[in-house]
Amino acid sequence: xxxxxxxxxxxxxxxxxxxxxxxxxxxxxxxxxxxxxxxxxxxxxxxxxxxxxxxxxxxxxxxxxxxxxxxxxxxxxxxxxxxxxxxxxxxxxxxxxxxxxxxxxxxxxxxxxxxxxxxxxxxxxxxxxxxxxxxxxxxxxxxxxxxxxxxxxxxxxxxxxxxxxxxxxxxxxxxxxxxxxxxxxxxxxxxxxxxxxxxxxxxxxxxxxxxxxxxxxxxxxxxxxxxxxxxxxxxxxxxxxxxxxxxxxxxxxxxxxxxxxxxxxxxxxxxxxxxxxxxxxxxxxxxxxxxxxxxxxxxxxxxxxxxxxxxxxxxxxxxxxxxxxxxxxxxxxxxxxxxxxxxxxxxxxxxxxxxxxxxxxxxxxxxx
Numbered sequence: 001x002x003x004x005x006x007x008x009x010x011x012x013x014x015x016x017x018x019x020x021x022x023x024x025x026x027x028x029x030x031x032x033x034x035x036x037x038x039x040x041x042x043x044x045x046x047x048x049x050x051x052x053x054x055x056x057x058x059x060x061x062x063x064x065x066x067x068x069x070x071x072x073x074x075x076x077x078x079x080x081x082x083x084x085x086x087x088x089x090x091x092x093x094x095x096x097x098x099x100x101x102x103x104x105x106x107x108x109x110x111x112x113x114x115x116x117x118x119x120x121x122x123x124x125x126x127x128x129x130x131x132x133x134x135x136x137x138x139x140x141x142x143x144x145x146x147x148x149x150x151x152x153x154x155x156x157x158x159x160x161x162x163x164x165x166x167x168x169x170x171x172x173x174x175x176x177x178x179x180x181x182x183x184x185x186x187x188x189x190x191x192x193x194x195x196x197x198x199x200x201x202x203x204x205x206x207x208x209x210x211x212x213x214x215x216x217x218x219x220x221x222x223x224x225x226x227x228x229x230x231x232x233x234x235x236x237x238x239x240x241x242x243x244x245x246x247x248x249x250x251x252x253x254x255x256x257x258x259x260x261x262x263x264x265x266x267x268x269x270x271x272x273x274x275x276x277x278x279x280x281x282x283x284x285x286x287x288x289x290x291x292x293x294x295x296x297x298x299x300x301x302x303x304x305x306x307x308x309x310x311x312x313x314x315x316x317x318x319x320x321x322x323x324x325x326x327x328x329x330x331x332x333x334x335x336x337x338x339x340x341x342x343x344x345x346x347x348x349x350x351x352x353x354x355x356x357x358x359x360x361x362x363x364x365x366x367x368x
Contacts, residue, residue, distance in 0.1 A: 046077050054125060056092060084121045091121045098130065107138045143172045143179075150182045159189030195221050195228065202234055206241075209282045214238045241283065244274050248286040251293070256353065258297040259334020260317060267294060300330040304359035311340045311364045340364045 045067045052060040069075060094117040101110035114131045117124065146169040153162035163186035169179035202217035215238050221231040247270045250257075257263045267290060274287060305327045307313055313327075314320040316337035321327060333355050340348040345364035352360055 045071070046075070046081060050081060084123065091117045091124050091127075094120075095124070095127070095130070098134070102134065102137065105141075107134060107141060110134050111138060139172055143169055143176065146172070147176075147178055147182065150179070150186075154182070154185055154189065157189065157193075159186045159193060162186040163190065191224055195224060199230065202231075206234070206238060207280055209241075209280050211238050211242050211245075215242075237277065240277060241279075244270065244277065245283055245286065248283070248290055251290050252286060255293050255297075256335040258293055259332045259336065259354075261332075264294070264297060264332070297332045297334060300332055301354060302328060302357040303331050303354060304328050306359065306361040306363075307340075308363045311342045311345075311362060313362045314339045314341075338362050344368055 045064045048060075048064045052064060064081075069079070094113050098110045098113050098117070101107070101113065111131075111134050114127070114134055118127055118131065121127070146165050150162045150165040150169065153159070153165060163183055166179045166182035166186060169176055169182070173179065198217045198221045202214050202221070205211070205214035205217060215235060218231045218235040218238065221228055222235065225231075247267075251263075251267050251270075258267060271287065271290060271294070274283075277283075279287060305313065305321065305324070307324055307327075309323050309325045312320070312323055316339060318331075318336065321329070331354060335351060335353045338350045338352065338360070340350070340362045342364035344367060346366040346368060348362070348364055348366075350360075350362060
């Protein structure tokens with residue numbers, strides 16, 4: 001190339017332009033041949049370098065890539081190949097160590113090394129497959145560990161913890177039948193514990209006469225399993241206690257109603273029906289109060305009535321007494337409404353609260 005350049009310069013100086021052009025074309029052809037040969041050599045060096053990498057021949061690969069870089073210092077394949085060649089021995093050592101760690105089941109250390117090896121050379125033959133194998137082994141190990149821990153918690157009756165563990169196992173292997181079975185067992189245990197807790201709360205609330213809470217806890221049990229007999233019976237007992245208290249309050253709030261025979265008999269029936277119930281302090285006290293009232297209202301008292309033998313006398317909800325000057329009747333203690341009627345006179349209503357024997361006068365005296 002140097003002699004051609006000199007010839008071209010000489011021809012131009014002598015004004016021999018055709019000869020100069022001829023020499024220039026010869027130079028271009030020589031240059032093209034050089035570039036072509038250099039490209040061929042570059043590709044050969046790169047190819048041989050990668051072949052040496054496949055054979056784990058680090059030194060030969062390094063020499064080939066360096067020769068390629070002498071031709072094209074910026075060639076990316078040669079740069080990458082040289083980097084792999086320099087790291088080849090270290091990666092190979094990592095691979096040997098990894099296989100040893102796998103054999104002794106030290107999988108976490110093996111994973112740490114495989115990640116380092118991939119950072120050095122992610123195209124090392126079989127390296128990605130080896131990483132997949134390690135990940136699979138770790139998954140199997142972790143799954144077995146979780147399953148074992150889950151059943152351990154089941155034996156300890158720690159059902160909520162067991163469920164969490166089995167759910168983690170399913171995250172690793174969504175089709176794991178044994179993990180699904182573990183969750184089912186954990187759920188059954190949680191359900192059983194919940195029922196036992198609700199049972200305690202239900203009976204505690206019943207004994208404290210908090211019937212709203214007691215009903216809620218019994219119902220919570222039946223929501224979990226509608227066939228649990230103690231909850232069915234417990235809820236019915238609470239309802240019976242609520243109904244009993246409702247009736248007791250009716251009589252105690254208006255005790256004068258007990259003077260009515262029908263109401264009196266009804267109260268007796270309510271008391272009799274309460275004998276089968278387990279009454280606590282509040283309801284037992286109300287029952288005693290009603291029993292006392294019933295004893296009071298059970299004894300008839302003598303009432304002497306005076307009138308004018310012209311007034312029609314009757315007692316509301318009891319009956320008609322007719323006209324009389326004097327009449328003696330027997331009534332139970334309580335409030336009574338006496339009604340007096342006489343033609344041409346204002347009808348009268350008089351209310352008496354009888355607690356013992358006495359006399360009263362019923363007579364229409366105000367004319368219309």
